[in-house]
Amino acid sequence: MPRSANVHTTSWVPTLALIVFLQLLSIVLLPSAAHARQSEPQVTEAQAYEIMDQDGNVLAQKNADAEMPMASITKIMSAIVALDSGKSLDDVVTLSQDLSFEEGAQLIGLKKGDTLTFRDLMLAMLVYSGNDAASYVAIATSGSEAAFVSKMNEKAAELGMRHTHFANPHGLETDGHYSSAHDLVVMGRHALEDYPFIAQAVMTRSITIPVGGVERTYASTDHLMDTYGGLCGIKTGAVAAGTTFLGSSKQYGLQTFSCVLGCETYDGRFTDTAALMDWAYNEYFDTVVFSKSTSPIRVSNYSLGFWGKVVTRTETDVEGRSYAGKGISYQRTELRSSLLDSDSPVAYASWYQEGRPVAHAVYETGKPIANLPSFNVFSLPLFVDVSELIAA
Numbered sequence: 001m002p003r004s005a006n007v008h009t010t011s012w013v014p015t016l017a018l019i020v021f022l023q024l025l026s027i028v029l030l031p032s033a034a035h036a037r038q039s040e041p042q043v044t045e046a047q048a049y050e051i052m053d054q055d056g057n058v059l060a061q062k063n064a065d066a067e068m069p070m071a072s073i074t075k076i077m078s079a080i081v082a083l084d085s086g087k088s089l090d091d092v093v094t095l096s097q098d099l100s101f102e103e104g105a106q107l108i109g110l111k112k113g114d115t116l117t118f119r120d121l122m123l124a125m126l127v128y129s130g131n132d133a134a135s136y137v138a139i140a141t142s143g144s145e146a147a148f149v150s151k152m153n154e155k156a157a158e159l160g161m162r163h164t165h166f167a168n169p170h171g172l173e174t175d176g177h178y179s180s181a182h183d184l185v186v187m188g189r190h191a192l193e194d195y196p197f198i199a200q201a202v203m204t205r206s207i208t209i210p211v212g213g214v215e216r217t218y219a220s221t222d223h224l225m226d227t228y229g230g231l232c233g234i235k236t237g238a239v240a241a242g243t244t245f246l247g248s249s250k251q252y253g254l255q256t257f258s259c260v261l262g263c264e265t266y267d268g269r270f271t272d273t274a275a276l277m278d279w280a281y282n283e284y285f286d287t288v289v290f291s292k293s294t295s296p297i298r299v300s301n302y303s304l305g306f307w308g309k310v311v312t313r314t315e316t317d318v319e320g321r322s323y324a325g326k327g328i329s330y331q332r333t334e335l336r337s338s339l340l341d342s343d344s345p346v347a348y349a350s351w352y353q354e355g356r357p358v359a360h361a362v363y364e365t366g367k368p369i370a371n372l373p374s375f376n377v378f379s380l381p382l383f384v385d386v387s388e389l390i391a392a
Helices: 016-028 071-084 118-126 131-142 145-158 181-194 196-201 266-284 387-391
Strands: 048-053 058-062 092-094 115-117 206-211 214-219 231-239 242-251 254-263 285-291 298-301 309-314 318-323 329-334 345-353 356-365
Touching: 048 181, 048 266, 058 181, 058 266, 071 118, 071 131, 071 145, 071 181, 071 196, 071 231, 071 242, 092 118, 115 118, 115 206, 118 131, 118 196, 118 206, 131 145, 181 196, 181 231, 181 242, 181 254, 196 231, 242 266, 254 266, 266 285, 285 345, 285 356, 318 345, 318 356
Parallel strands: none
Antiparallel strands: 048 058, 048 254, 092 115, 206 214, 231 242, 242 254, 285 318, 298 309, 309 356, 329 345, 345 356
């Protein structure tokens, strides 16, 4: 359950002592993380994993620098290098050669003479994970797979991927082709943040492209999209050494980036990814109620009459997600010192954690209320429940 930043009393005793007590209590009970991290992620198959937040903080890891086969996660780097080349996605590509692949490789079925757009080639590589599509992307961009792979390794060095070396553009298992969970998380974060085409492609459920003169439909290999709320992609992989998944998700305004390597089964890579993400949102982050609609920050004279008071509060409860065990600060902006009428914005408040905004509130005046004590406190928050008075 969300941790409430407010407490309630059932009566209003208009004494100076109570007012001072409430103000002191507000300082003690300002929103804060509810608990420190209690456990490690419960993965079942991954030999190596890492999960990182949107700010680049590593939340959990195991063997994160171990150099292992990355399988088709490779294709994310292929997409990055292809987009960096400046080649237009609308360019028409005519395949000039046939390619051969090992038996059982995931293929679109492209052949010499096929004509399609560069966009279709990229989508075939990212959505269906076509190994032939990845090779043709490399050739269309750099003239040869070898020249393209050289650029992939240059990009890896640029991103600081110290435990990575590419030997092909598709990820089929071969000597000298490896990466680490940490390096791949870094790559995935870079891809989603800086390449809108990749971010959109890895969330695409299926594509229809011309192959051999016939329109054919291919479904995404990412089956976690339909079962995990807030998933943002990004790429599956499978080789003899194990299945893999580079993932990202966004919940409560917080985005995670994760990678699992060396899983035993196709489903295991998704199960372990979900376990990492669930752990991050449930254990590493807290849901905090920063302001409750039933707790006012001000009670003032009604400026349009002499018979009542006006209560200032948020229309609904204000919640946010914060890092567990880390302090929260806030800034308040008061728009005016006196109230002109009801239902008007009076103040704004924003809560921050290490410079990252976690919640924002707009405080408004409500309808006039009779028979409230005559004092004016603007202390954030004021822990008094006036729901019954407001309802009256």
